[in-house]
Amino acid sequence: MGIIRTEKLGYDYVRYSEDESEKSYVHAIKEIDIDIARGSFVGILGHNGSGKSTLARHINALLLPTRGTIWIDGEDTAKEPQIWKIRQKAGMVFQNPDNQIIGTTVEEDVGFGPENLGVKREEIWERVEKSLMSVGMLKMRTLSPNRLSGG
Ligand SMILES: Nc1ncnc2c1ncn2[C@@H]1O[C@H](COP(=O)(O)OP(=O)(O)OP(=O)(O)O)[C@@H](O)[C@H]1O
Numbered sequence: 065m066g067i068i069r070t071e072k073l074g075y076d077y078v079r080y081s082e083d084e085s086e087k088s089y090v091h092a093i094k095e096i097d098i099d100i101a102r103g104s105f106v107g108i109l110g111h112n113g114s115g116k117s118t119l120a121r122h123i124n125a126l127l128l129p130t131r132g133t134i135w136i137d138g139e140d141t142a143k144e145p146q147i148w149k150i151r152q153k154a155g156m157v158f159q160n161p162d163n164q165i166i167g168t169t170v171e172e173d174v175g176f177g178p179e180n181l182g183v184k185r186e187e188i189w190e191r192v193e194k195s196l197m198s199v200g201m202l203k204m205r206t207l208s209p210n211r212l213s214g215g
């Protein structure tokens with residue numbers, strides 16, 4: 065089984081009219097069957113509103129299927145106790161980088177992820193240093209992330 069697998073995955077958003085008297089459903093994705101192998105790089109293309117983000121939100125259990133099933137490394141995301149395990153494996157990078165800056169310095173920002181995974185303090189610093197070094201950003205560790213160039 066692949067790292068990401070779905071079977072007849074479907075999701076309906078519920079939409080209410082302005083006065084909340086009427087309820088309708090948006091069938092954002094339906095009957096999706098995919099099986100993505102560990103280590104592969106996959107791009108998903110589609111026109112605006114075709115359901116790409118909706119599918120992505122199922123991968124780290126931000127949304128749970130209204131029909132069908134999605135397994136991340138064999139774990140069914142709809143089974144509540146698995147969410148912590150799933151979120152340690154499946155991350156999400158949002159479209160606008162400015163919306164996901166958390167730290168006041170570059171190193172704090174890079175350390176935010178492992179800190180949330182419960183990694184020990186010394187290891188967080190090791191990982192931060194290694195990560196910044198690998199992208200040639202060690203010199204910027206104490207700068208404000210807001211002051212870096214977009215790239
Ligand atoms: N929170 C929401 N409530 C109701 N309908 C929604 C919601 N979010 C998305 N939709 C609808 O679900 C469908 C799929 O939207 P989705 O955002 O997954 O598409 P997308 O492929 O990511 O689009 P884009 O290319 O614009 O990012 C669209 O019809 C959209 O209007």
Ligand SMILES: [Mg+2]
Binds near residue numbers: 116117118
């Ligand atoms: Mg989208």
